[in-house]
Amino acid sequence: MAGVLGTSIRRREDPALITGRGRYTADLERPGMVHAVVVRSPHAHARLRGVDVTAAAAAPGVLAVYSGADVVASGVGGVVPTAWLLPDLKTPPHPLLATEVVRHVGDGVAVVVAESVYAARDAAELVAVDYEPLPAVTDPRAATTEGAPQLYAEAPGNVAFDWQLGDAAAVEGAFAGAARTVELELRNNRLIPHAIEPRAALAEFDERRGALTLWMTSQNPHVHRLLLSLASLGLPEHKIRVIAPEVGGGFGSKIHHYPDEALTAWCAMQLKRPVKWTATRSEANQTDAHGRDHRTRAALALDGDGRILGLRVRTHAAMGAYLSTFAPAVPTYLYGTLLSGQYDIPAIHVRVTGTFTNTAPVDAYRGAGRPEATFVVERLMDLAARETGLDPAELRRRNFVPPDAFPYQTQVALQYDSGNYEPALDRALEAVGYAELRAEQRRRREQGGKLLGIGLSSYIEACGLAPSQVVGALGAQAGLWESAKVRVHPTGTVTVYTGSSAHGQGHATTFAQIVADKLGIPVENVEVRHGDTDEVPFGMGTYGSRSAAVGGSAIAVSVDKVIAKGRRIAAHLLEAAENDVVFEEAKFFVRGAPAQSKAWGEVVLQAYLAHNLPDGVEAGLEETTFYNPANFTFPFGTHVAVVEVDPETGEVAIARY
Amino acid sequence: MGFPISVEVNGVERRAEVEPRQLLVHWLRDALGLTGTKVGCDTSLCGACTVLVDGRAVKSCTQLAVQADGSRVTTIEGLADDGELQVLQRAFWEEHALQCGYCTPGMILAAAGLLAQEPDPEETAIRQALKGNLCRCTGYHNIVKAVRRAAAGGE
Numbered sequence: 001m002a003g004v005l006g007t008s009i010r011r012r013e014d015p016a017l018i019t020g021r022g023r024y025t026a027d028l029e030r031p032g033m034v035h036a037v038v039v040r041s042p043h044a045h046a047r048l049r050g051v052d053v054t055a056a057a058a059a060p061g062v063l064a065v066y067s068g069a070d071v072v073a074s075g076v077g078g079v080v081p082t083a084w085l086l087p088d089l090k091t092p093p094h095p096l097l098a099t100e101v102v103r104h105v106g107d108g109v110a111v112v113v114a115e116s117v118y119a120a121r122d123a124a125e126l127v128a129v130d131y132e133p134l135p136a137v138t139d140p141r142a143a144t145t146e147g148a149p150q151l152y153a154e155a156p157g158n159v160a161f162d163w164q165l166g167d168a169a170a171v172e173g174a175f176a177g178a179a180r181t182v183e184l185e186l187r188n189n190r191l192i193p194h195a196i197e198p199r200a201a202l203a204e205f206d207e208r209r210g211a212l213t214l215w216m217t218s219q220n221p222h223v224h225r226l227l228l229s230l231a232s233l234g235l236p237e238h239k240i241r242v243i244a245p246e247v248g249g250g251f252g253s254k255i256h257h258y259p260d261e262a263l264t265a266w267c268a269m270q271l272k273r274p275v276k277w278t279a280t281r282s283e284a285n286q287t288d289a290h291g292r293d294h295r296t297r298a299a300l301a302l303d304g305d306g307r308i309l310g311l312r313v314r315t316h317a318a319m320g321a322y323l324s325t326f327a328p329a330v331p332t333y334l335y336g337t338l339l340s341g342q343y344d345i346p347a348i349h350v351r352v353t354g355t356f357t358n359t360a361p362v363d364a365y366r367g368a369g370r371p372e373a374t375f376v377v378e379r380l381m382d383l384a385a386r387e388t389g390l391d392p393a394e395l396r397r398r399n400f401v402p403p404d405a406f407p408y409q410t411q412v413a414l415q416y417d418s419g420n421y422e423p424a425l426d427r428a429l430e431a432v433g434y435a436e437l438r439a440e441q442r443r444r445r446e447q448g449g450k451l452l453g454i455g456l457s458s459y460i461e462a463c464g465l466a467p468s469q470v471v472g473a474l475g476a477q478a479g480l481w482e483s484a485k486v487r488v489h490p491t492g493t494v495t496v497y498t499g500s501s502a503h504g505q506g507h508a509t510t511f512a513q514i515v516a517d518k519l520g521i522p523v524e525n526v527e528v529r530h531g532d533t534d535e536v537p538f539g540m541g542t543y544g545s546r547s548a549a550v551g552g553s554a555i556a557v558s559v560d561k562v563i564a565k566g567r568r569i570a571a572h573l574l575e576a577a578e579n580d581v582v583f584e585e586a587k588f589f590v591r592g593a594p595a596q597s598k599a600w601g602e603v604v605l606q607a608y609l610a611h612n613l614p615d616g617v618e619a620g621l622e623e624t625t626f627y628n629p630a631n632f633t634f635p636f637g638t639h640v641a642v643v644e645v646d647p648e649t650g651e652v653a654i655a656r657y
Numbered sequence: 658m659g660f661p662i663s664v665e666v667n668g669v670e671r672r673a674e675v676e677p678r679q680l681l682v683h684w685l686r687d688a689l690g691l692t693g694t695k696v697g698c699d700t701s702l703c704g705a706c707t708v709l710v711d712g713r714a715v716k717s718c719t720q721l722a723v724q725a726d727g728s729r730v731t732t733i734e735g736l737a738d739d740g741e742l743q744v745l746q747r748a749f750w751e752e753h754a755l756q757c758g759y760c761t762p763g764m765i766l767a768a769a770g771l772l773a774q775e776p777d778p779e780e781t782a783i784r785q786a787l788k789g790n791l792c793r794c795t796g797y798h799n800i801v802k803a804v805r806r807a808a809a810g811g812e
Contacts, residue, residue: 010750017758018746020693020733024759027692117683118676196697196705196793197759248695248759249793281698504757504794 106286197248220541499539714770
């Protein structure tokens with residue numbers, strides 16, 4: 001009903017999940033289903049001298065054992081490609097199974113398919129792989145140094161790309177004229193995403209139709225279908241159906257197209273049996289795309305009043321052993337463009353070298369690039385405060401983009417639409433009792449005992465990943481719009497088909513609220529469908545805080561189109577001018593004469609009866625939108641952390657947050 | 658190689674012959690189709706597989722199916738009484754104590770194990786009891802609230 005948006009209602013997702021009836025990929029079964037286990041490299045870098053599958057193939061319950069050579073011999077594309085191309089990007093192929101060289105611990109070398117997981121695991125131990133270990137490099141900066149082990153002949157110095165943004169000359173000028181400069185060396189450590197549900201896939205090939213159905217742990221089933229078709233399986237897109245059933249979290253790790261899910265599908269196509277693969281947690285450690293892994297040197301130039309004149313950032317970002325789906329975008333488009341933070345910085349230059357390393361691939365994870373940027377900027381702000389003797393809060397205040405400067409064009413491509421940063425800082429400081437904390441901190445320093453540390457972070461994020469034209473100019477091989485089909489049924493209930501794809505966010509509840517609110521119908525009368533490429537229009541999926549902003553907007557626009565068509569029909573039935581007909585609370589009525597009205601259900605029914613529609617209006621009531629927003633959204637805020645430090649032991653305990 | 662076991666699962670006696678090495682969680686999921694019990698790790702770290710064995714919360718990946726012989730096992734599917742949600746299930750729903758829901762069955766059963774021993778636990782006792790259960794959507798605050806609510810009778 002109108003007003004239901006923004007109210008707190010119980011989630012419709014939950015009854016199944018709290019009673020154990022939520023069906024995740026690993027919970028699904030198909031008749032005749034068999035199980036795949038991938039044999040993985042224990043070496044970070046090694047030449048594959050041979051893969052002997054004889055003993056494994058003869059083990060009890062085993063249907064087949066395949067190596068990389070078998071995938072190649074099958075004639076399919078057999079690779080997982082990156083979907084983000086930067087200028088001069090080196091794109092060595094990432095095969096479903098390694099053939100000549102393994103490049104990270106966990107790189108797949110063979111796959112065993114057996115009647116049970118236990119039988120497949122037993123047989124996997126019998127696959128005899130002859131490795132010739134090679135020297136490995138795991139640090140993104142060390143990878144570029146003279147004499148470092150080389151991962152690919154086509155990428156000298158292990159450089160995948162060398163990318164710059166901003167005005168180097170202006171930054172040099174700023175530093176030359178600065179009253180003070182501060183410089184910092186930072187390591188943003190590698191992270192493993194660890195969704196609680198490990199990745200999994202269940203593939204079934206219908207020989208009769210030559211078509212594949214793949215249930216998998218996906219944040220974006222259409223993107224997976226597209227990449228499977230283009231590069232991995234040799235199947236056209238319309239012969240692949242990807243379904244993301246219940247998905248147990250993702251945090252970015254289930255955006256990417258990995259070899260394992262494609263390999264599971266390939267096995268099902270070879271064997272004409274449904275095949276299931278479920279990652280163990282150890283496999284997740286080794287193969288889920290990791291996050292971060294930056295080495296950065298950054299410097300800030302300030303004038304005598306603590307105002308920033310320039311920012312210089314030099315980052316080496318690990319890509320890992322292969323370029324994952326959106327990997328090149330993360331330390332460039334999602335990192336370099338955020339380096340202005342909340343501050344008015346007149347000159348910025350950033351150079352990022354993406355390097356191949358003998359580690360699991362690195363890709364988008366929680367915030368993806370933007371937290372890395374905040375880390376650089378905010379660490380520099382704290383260092384500058386220390387050097388200038390200004391309070392860290394005061395230094396930030398002096399440099400915030402002022403509220404009357406919006407829309408604000410940064411020196412690193414983005415235009416912030418709106419913002420007002422100082423009140424957020426004020427509120428955070430007030431909430432934590434900042435002045436008293438600083439006094440307490442001074443007291444403790446004088447008196448000894450446990451010390452107090454106070455950390456501030458004023459961050460900005462670019463959310464609702466879009467718009468398509470911008471990401472296209474920056475290298476994306478996809479648009480970043482979102483789709484929504486709103487289908488009104490003859491009885492007035494509604495089904496929404498969204499291209500957004502939930503994995504814990506509660507889309508079914510939230511999106512139903514949007515529709516119910518706009519139409520004035522009960523929320524129970526709105527069904528939300530997502531995650532099945534045969535059911536919903538092509539969609540870009542859920543990541544980058546885009547579901548409500550982009551996917552929700554697509555739904556709202558489709559509902560507006562539905563209402564517009566309803567008004568035309570209602571005006572015709574009421575013999576009124578269309579412009580005089582108003583829609584409120586599930587009722588179409590003549591402006592100023594509410595008694596002259598047609599209820600929602602009546603108009604919907606007429607749309608389907610089509611006995612008496614105005615000229616040029618087709619029967620039915622269903623609208624689709626591919627919504628492409630004009631810009632990101634730019635949420636911002638300030639965090640304050642207070643820690644107690646034991647100077648005797650170095651133990652740090654979080655006291656307040 | 659089959660080893661005969663008899664286990665009362667969610668009030669129903671189940672007899673089976675199992676491989677001695679089979680984990681209880683795999684027997685519940687694969688043989689009985691009780692897929693509400695989840696697997697989230699290899700090392701008994703995550704707690705997604707928690708069930709009640711004779712009323713005590715047990716990580717069913719650390720126990721062999723043969724060890725459950727002669728015992729009473731309750732999984733998430735057996736918690737609701739005739740379709741009536743159990744108090745913890747209701748509380749988790751009310752307090753928005755789940756997002757993706759994957760850790761939820763283990764979380765609820767670990768909490769059920771706690772409440773069976775300690776009907777009115779303080780927040781610290783709840784946090785202590787749920788230490789072995791990971792929620793990656795980071796919903797711990799609401800999970801603790803839900804357990805408190807359940808302890809208070811669901812109100």
